[in-house]
Amino acid sequence: MSVPTAALESSICAPLPVLGQNVTVPLVTGGEVTYAALDYAASAPALQRVWDDVAAYAPYYGSVHRGAGYLSQLSTDLFENSRRTVAKFLGCRADDQVVFTRSTTDSLNLLAAAIPADCQVFVYETEHHASLLPWRDARVTYLNAPRTPAQAVESLERALADRDPYGPALVCVTGASNVTGELWPVKELAAAAHAHGARIVLDAAQLAPHHPVDIAELDVDWVAFSGHKLYAPFGSGVLAGRADWLQAAEPYLAGGGASRKVARRADGGVDVDWHTTAARHEAGSPNVIGVYSIASACKALTEAGFEGLVAREQELVGRVREGLAEVPEVQVLSLFGDDAPRVGVISFVVRGWNSSHFAAALSAEYGIGVRDGLFCAHPLVRTLLGSDPQDPGECGAPDAEPGERSLNAIRVSFGAGTPDEHIDRFLRAVSELVREGARWNYRTEDGRCVPDRGEAAQVPDTF
Numbered sequence: 001m002s003v004p005t006a007a008l009e010s011s012i013c014a015p016l017p018v019l020g021q022n023v024t025v026p027l028v029t030g031g032e033v034t035y036a037a038l039d040y041a042a043s044a045p046a047l048q049r050v051w052d053d054v055a056a057y058a059p060y061y062g063s064v065h066r067g068a069g070y071l072s073q074l075s076t077d078l079f080e081n082s083r084r085t086v087a088k089f090l091g092c093r094a095d096d097q098v099v100f101t102r103s104t105t106d107s108l109n110l111l112a113a114a115i116p117a118d119c120q121v122f123v124y125e126t127e128h129h130a131s132l133l134p135w136r137d138a139r140v141t142y143l144n145a146p147r148t149p150a151q152a153v154e155s156l157e158r159a160l161a162d163r164d165p166y167g168p169a170l171v172c173v174t175g176a177s178n179v180t181g182e183l184w185p186v187k188e189l190a191a192a193a194h195a196h197g198a199r200i201v202l203d204a205a206q207l208a209p210h211h212p213v214d215i216a217e218l219d220v221d222w223v224a225f226s227g228h229k230l231y232a233p234f235g236s237g238v239l240a241g242r243a244d245w246l247q248a249a250e251p252y253l254a255g256g257g258a259s260r261k262v263a264r265r266a267d268g269g270v271d272v273d274w275h276t277t278a279a280r281h282e283a284g285s286p287n288v289i290g291v292y293s294i295a296s297a298c299k300a301l302t303e304a305g306f307e308g309l310v311a312r313e314q315e316l317v318g319r320v321r322e323g324l325a326e327v328p329e330v331q332v333l334s335l336f337g338d339d340a341p342r343v344g345v346i347s348f349v350v351r352g353w354n355s356s357h358f359a360a361a362l363s364a365e366y367g368i369g370v371r372d373g374l375f376c377a378h379p380l381v382r383t384l385l386g387s388d389p390q391d392p393g394e395c396g397a398p399d400a401e402p403g404e405r406s407l408n409a410i411r412v413s414f415g416a417g418t419p420d421e422h423i424d425r426f427l428r429a430v431s432e433l434v435r436e437g438a439r440w441n442y443r444t445e446d447g448r449c450v451p452d453r454g455e456a457a458q459v460p461d462t463f
Contacts, residue, residue: 013304016231017049018048018231019047021417025367027365027366027367037369040414045231046232065286075288082291082295088298091215091216096242100278103237104130110252111201113252119139119167120141121141121169121171124173143155169199170199171189175203177380178205179377179381179411180345181344182340187217187218201241204224251283257286312416324348324430332346346413347412348410350430350433353433353434355373358410360451361438368422384409
């Protein structure tokens, strides 16, 4: 998978309107500034189009699949049409199912609960915890971090060929790293998996917001992603793909909606006939607003033109990488090297700085929101930093004081709604902080590096 930036230069589009574009935040040094949201990899701001669509629907909110009334029927149609919209967005095959979940994590835990009892799972240590950890009841082989895409394919082929016994197998791989932003060779990995009788699930949480994802073209068996990274609000996600394992498994949640018929037995027990459709794993009253928001985001990205969105993002990626390269103290983290195609996610460390201290200064002194920590990908970040797997370090700030070395990194991430000014301000801030140092004193408080101002931050009266 690659991003052909040269061919896309003529189709670059403007940033898409997102919520929060005009929010101002106070600076510890005085005054206010428009907030620069550069933490898209954690949660992207909702598209204004999505918010408007949800607001227009809200007065018609009704129970899904449960009522004869007009609003219930309208909401049911909206819910099922959203399923079709997502299937089209993902290039689903005719017999694929789209199951709505709470998040990528929820989607992969659902799949983990549905795999055959004797299934072997193969997962790289480079995965986000959402795809690294759900396989608790399976035999798991953790593959070492590859240093080239070709090495990723080769190591998977060896592991699959050597598995014993030669039974059901599942490969789990990310599409784009939430740490380095690098694109993985998904199509090649899918071919390797299928050649050895295995299936493959794609964690597209970081890929889908930045790059088209086509299940049929990539030839993956399942795709999982979250709405809140795809410019929709929190609380909704998708697992899409092959139906057979999902139909054969016990429902992920037992309850109304998943059951087609329930009857008492003569012995006092209960017989249940479960749905074989996606409803089998969607028990309870579904999050119709969350589902509709995902569908709205899919439509908005498609109508804006993914080609132009990708082209503009690649331009921003180039500017950020070139700007950081001009600061000798900055080390950008990478698995596959400088020439690897990537999305708008870049992690780095700064020599002489505690990463939490640096991120706190970006926020307090420049109004820039980035992320510091291990990004819920602890093994990968430790590998990239060359630390021992047993070294201390956790998500969020370490116990180190400002100025002390930390085992964490700083991540800047951006996407379809990022203005040029936010990128320019970030690069200027990095250069100034490294050259001149922070203009404020900081301390560690409750595991976070915060400005030392003797009082809690004030929440705006309008909040």
